[in-house]
Amino acid sequence: MSDVNAVEVRDLVKEFKTSFRRGPLRAVDKVSFTIAPGEVYGLIGPNGSGKSTTMKALLGLVQPTSGTCSIFGHDSTKVDSRQDVGFLPENPYFYKHLSGEETIRFYGKLCGLRGAALKTRTNELLELVDLTNAKDRRLGGYSKGMLQRIGLAQALVQDPRLVILDEPTAGVDPIGSRQIRDLIFNLKSRGITVFLCSHLLEQVEEVCDHVGIIHKGRLIKSGRLEDLISIEEQTEIVLSNADPALLDDIKKLIDSRDGAELVRTGKPRTTLEHLFLRETRDADSSNDE
Amino acid sequence: MSKLSSRTALFSPSRTLILAGSTFTQLMRMKVFYFLLIFVLIAIGVNFIELPHTVGPESTGSDKLFSLKDPMIGAMRYFAIIIAIVATALVIPKDQEDRTLYTILAKPVPRLDYLLGKLLGILALIFAGLLVMAILFNVVLHFHTETLLENRLGMAEQMGWSAEAIESERQDILRQGPSWSLQRGILTIFLMSAIIASVALLISTFSSSTLFTIICSTLVFFVGQFMADGRDYYVAKAAATGDGSNLTTYASKFLSLTFPDFRPFNIVDAAVAGKMYPPGVFFGLLGITAMYMGIYTVLSWFVFSDKEI
Ligand SMILES: Nc1ncnc2c1ncn2[C@@H]1O[C@H](COP(=O)(O)OP(=O)(O)OP(=O)(O)O)[C@@H](O)[C@H]1O
Ligand SMILES: [Mg+2]
Numbered sequence: 001m002s003d004v005n006a007v008e009v010r011d012l013v014k015e016f017k018t019s020f021r022r023g024p025l026r027a028v029d030k031v032s033f034t035i036a037p038g039e040v041y042g043l044i045g046p047n048g049s050g051k052s053t054t055m056k057a058l059l060g061l062v063q064p065t066s067g068t069c070s071i072f073g074h075d076s077t078k079v080d081s082r083q084d085v086g087f088l089p090e091n092p093y094f095y096k097h098l099s100g101e102e103t104i105r106f107y108g109k110l111c112g113l114r115g116a117a118l119k120t121r122t123n124e125l126l127e128l129v130d131l132t133n134a135k136d137r138r139l140g141g142y143s144k145g146m147l148q149r150i151g152l153a154q155a156l157v158q159d160p161r162l163v164i165l166d167e168p169t170a171g172v173d174p175i176g177s178r179q180i181r182d183l184i185f186n187l188k189s190r191g192i193t194v195f196l197c198s199h200l201l202e203q204v205e206e207v208c209d210h211v212g213i214i215h216k217g218r219l220i221k222s223g224r225l226e227d228l229i230s231i232e233e234q235t236e237i238v239l240s241n242a243d244p245a246l247l248d249d250i251k252k253l254i255d256s257r258d259g260a261e262l263v264r265t266g267k268p269r270t271t272l273e274h275l276f277l278r279e280t281r282d283a284d285s286s287n288d289e
Numbered sequence: 290m291s292k293l294s295s296r297t298a299l300f301s302p303s304r305t306l307i308l309a310g311s312t313f314t315q316l317m318r319m320k321v322f323y324f325l326l327i328f329v330l331i332a333i334g335v336n337f338i339e340l341p342h343t344v345g346p347e348s349t350g351s352d353k354l355f356s357l358k359d360p361m362i363g364a365m366r367y368f369a370i371i372i373a374i375v376a377t378a379l380v381i382p383k384d385q386e387d388r389t390l391y392t393i394l395a396k397p398v399p400r401l402d403y404l405l406g407k408l409l410g411i412l413a414l415i416f417a418g419l420l421v422m423a424i425l426f427n428v429v430l431h432f433h434t435e436t437l438l439e440n441r442l443g444m445a446e447q448m449g450w451s452a453e454a455i456e457s458e459r460q461d462i463l464r465q466g467p468s469w470s471l472q473r474g475i476l477t478i479f480l481m482s483a484i485i486a487s488v489a490l491l492i493s494t495f496s497s498s499t500l501f502t503i504i505c506s507t508l509v510f511f512v513g514q515f516m517a518d519g520r521d522y523y524v525a526k527a528a529a530t531g532d533g534s535n536l537t538t539y540a541s542k543f544l545s546l547t548f549p550d551f552r553p554f555n556i557v558d559a560a561v562a563g564k565m566y567p568p569g570v571f572f573g574l575l576g577i578t579a580m581y582m583g584i585y586t587v588l589s590w591f592v593f594s595d596k597e598i
Contacts, residue, residue, distance in 0.1 A: 016597075063595060080397070082397040085395070089391045089392060092388060093389070094392070095389060097318050110304060110308075110393065111396055151392070
């Protein structure tokens with residue numbers, strides 16, 4: 001059954017009506033791509049480039065002007081296509097008066113879960129997104145990161161084979177976004193297809209195996225991440241505890257060979273994200289527990 | 290791996306009920322509901338305290354009860370209509386604003402289920418509100434009827450009325466007390482609000498603002514109350530002058546669909562006046578209500594299924 005694509009978007013065009021004098025606004029312009037089952041696909045692009053619109057068309061929330069979208073072979077304009085998909089919208093916001101637990105139960109019930117199965121699933125998900133302690137609090141009092149996580153839990157409630165995440169880490173602190181990243185890895189290891197978009201390129205680089213770059217509604221690049229970012233003719237060597245003499249020897253060796261050229265040496269640097277995480281984690285463990 | 294069936298029923302009663310339940314709780318949190326409910330309860334309660342001690346010879350006992358019932362039923366009617374219009378106008382834009390509409394419709398939830406769930410939730414709210422008011426209303430009315438009977442009949446006996454005269458006075462007063470006709474009248478108010486709510490739902494599927502929905506629905510309500518008379522007049526005139534052309538009949542048919550005819554529902558006034566309101570008439574109105582609601586809901590569904598959200 002893996003021969004049917006998880007996501008198939010064909011020549012998708014979406015135009016929005018604007019004022020009378022100006023023509024329609026083309027938010028998505030002939031976008032085509034496919035996502036195979038089990039892939040993690042990241043869509044990146046500037047603000048207003050049509051990422052969210054593409055996702056909404058895939059979910060049947062907006063009607064395509066032309067072109068087709070399907071999920072596991074089911075046409076997106078039909079309700080059936082929504083059986084196997086979970087969606088986290090950008091800046092999610094739910095019924096404020098419900099608690100975290102009630103929210104998940106509500107969406108679970110909409111997917112046809114009942115009784116003991118619903119209860120187990122709810123507890124499982126609360127555990128998964130680390131909100132078990134906050135499950136009885138009203139969503140009105142949730143922080144942005146907590147809302148994002150309850151949104152993720154809600155998307156996963158019926159154990160879908162495809163998860164669509166619109167900026168899952170927007171407004172979330174580095175630790176929270178690290179948790180969300182781990183969650184995506186977890187989904188991937190269970191064979192769940194993930195389609196996400198984000199502005200955090202390092203994260204996209206970390207979790208996605210396929211990426212698409214969209215600009216002004218056009219998909220300008222799409223493919224395996226490895227293929228897109230590797231510099232084919234270069235090779236990297238990272239050494240530890242190398243003394244200057246060894247480096248000199250290596251340089252000499254390279255100079256003696258034809259064609260090869262040393263581009264640069266230096267110390268690899270950690271990313272700011274990693275530094276932030278390490279420092280805050282250290283501070284945490286020395287403060288509490 | 291997935292245990293879900295691959296087909297989604299076009300309409301599922303249980304899913305609709307879940308959505309109705311969530312709409313009901315969502316609306317219960319709206320202050321407008323409590324504000325109106327408390328206002329009406331106070332209006333009814335004030336009558337309870339103000340006992341009709343001033344039974345003068347110039348007003349009959351039944352007049353007294355009528356002037357008690359009339360404003361109370363009026364208050365209940367306004368409560369039902371206002372909630373029907375305001376709650377319905379608010380409910381879809383609220384979901385849109387909260388983005389819950391996205392997450393709900395991204396689940397395998399047909400749009401018809403969503404619309405019916407919203408409508409049902411609103412009707413449940415109106416019903417609950419009317420029930421609370423009806424109970425209080427009947428208690429108050431019962432209490433007043435008893436007091437009045439005691440006063441009146443005691444007075445009549447003292448004045449040496451004949452047995453028949455006393456009996457007829459008793460019947461007169463009882464007819465104005467709590468009766469099944471009156472309960473059917475209250476249910477009829479509910480039916481009316483149900484029609485108005487489905488009109489408001491239809492308008493809110495294509496309107497872009499809550500205010501527009503409220504104004505248009507209110508307009509439809511008033512036009513439905515009064516315009517029907519004007520329409521009949523024109524049709525009659527056209528028939529009389531002989532140019533009862535297709536155009537006029539079609540126009541009048543079109544009007545009667547756009548603006549539901551609320552005149553038959555005015556039987557509530559008769560019930561308040563102590564007249565008989567037979568169950569048969571009530572079931573007739575129930576049928577009319579079902580027809581209107583069916584038409585408006587199907588139209589809402591057509592508009593809503595293509596709606597960009
Ligand atoms: N409902 C709508 N009506 C009119 N125009 C819209 C609508 N939704 C989106 N657009 C327009 O379509 C374009 C693409 O919007 P979209 O939300 O898909 O961008 P995005 O890539 O998700 O951006 P961001 O990174 O800011 O979330 C924008 O120019 C936006 O103004
Ligand atoms: Mg977006």
